[in-house]
Amino acid sequence: MFPIAQNLKDVRAAIAAAAHRARRDPGSVRLVAVSKTVDLSLIRAAVDAGQDLFGENYLQEARDKIAVLGRPVSWHLVGHLQSNKAREAVALFDLIHAVDRLKLARALDAAAARQGKVQDVLIQVNQAGEATKSGVDPAAAPALLQEVARLPHLRVLGLMTMPPWFPDPEAARPYFQALRALQDHLRGLTGLPLTELSMGMSGDFAVAVEEGSTLVRVGTAIFGSRG
Ligand SMILES: *Cc1c(COP(=O)(O)O)cnc(C)c1O
Numbered sequence: 001m002f003p004i005a006q007n008l009k010d011v012r013a014a015i016a017a018a019a020h021r022a023r024r025d026p027g028s029v030r031l032v033a034v035s036k037t038v039d040l041s042l043i044r045a046a047v048d049a050g051q052d053l054f055g056e057n058y059l060q061e062a063r064d065k066i067a068v069l070g071r072p073v074s075w076h077l078v079g080h081l082q083s084n085k086a087r088e089a090v091a092l093f094d095l096i097h098a099v100d101r102l103k104l105a106r107a108l109d110a111a112a113a114r115q116g117k118v119q120d121v122l123i124q125v126n127q128a129g130e131a132t133k134s135g136v137d138p139a140a141a142p143a144l145l146q147e148v149a150r151l152p153h154l155r156v157l158g159l160m161t162m163p164p165w166f167p168d169p170e171a172a173r174p175y176f177q178a179l180r181a182l183q184d185h186l187r188g189l190t191g192l193p194l195t196e197l198s199m200g201m202s203g204d205f206a207v208a209v210e211e212g213s214t215l216v217r218v219g220t221a222i223f224g225s226r227g
Pocket residue numbers: 034036057078079162201202203217218219220221
């Protein structure tokens with residue numbers, strides 16, 4: 001079997017096993033194949049192996065790939081986004097994972113209004129307060145969510161986080177638990193459904209699924225190292 005197909009099979013099996021351990025329906029977890037810097041031929045191999053959801057970080061790169069591969073597959077923006085790129089992001093992506101400030105949310109709302117679209121978004125939370133990572137401080141998340149929820153052309157589906165990197169995936173578990181707890185708190189506070197939790201990458205997606213992830217963002221475990 002082509003390595004990409006085998007890798008996908010292994011990742012899906014690991015997701016299903018983690019879901020079963022947590023008594024969750026494996027169908028409640030979607031696999032976002034993060035294809036930043038990955039060659040078109042490898043993405044095609046993933047599509048051929050049945051993968052229908054991809055995550056990208058860079059607009060220019062995503063635009064070129066989407067132009068070729070089109071929309072039989074779904075595209076998510078998983079990385080940081082500048083407000084001045086909102087128009088293009090709204091044109092390209094079904095879900096934007098990393099909304100972390102009101103200025104960006106307003107730019108996305110305005111772009112979506114012009115494009116006649118309601119844009120699905122997640123709020124990115126920076127739980128460890130890492131200066132190198134984007135994301136709203138957990139304490140500021142309720143206020144941001146309430147502002148964003150008022151924007152008529154955005155629909156907030158849930159939260160996203162990227163914990164610090166640890167060699168042992170177990171060390172990420174408290175961050176995943178904290179994100180889920182924050183989501184439960186925000187659901188109670190706002191009455192919004194908030195069904196999506198974007199958490200877990202190649203090194204720790206199984207732990208994230210055990211803790212309630214609905215969107216795992218996996219790159220290297222599918223496509224190999226980005227070099
Ligand atoms: C690159 C990236 C991923 C995938 O990381 P891997 O460790 O290769 O699985 C997930 N989420 C975000 C936001 C990324 O930038």
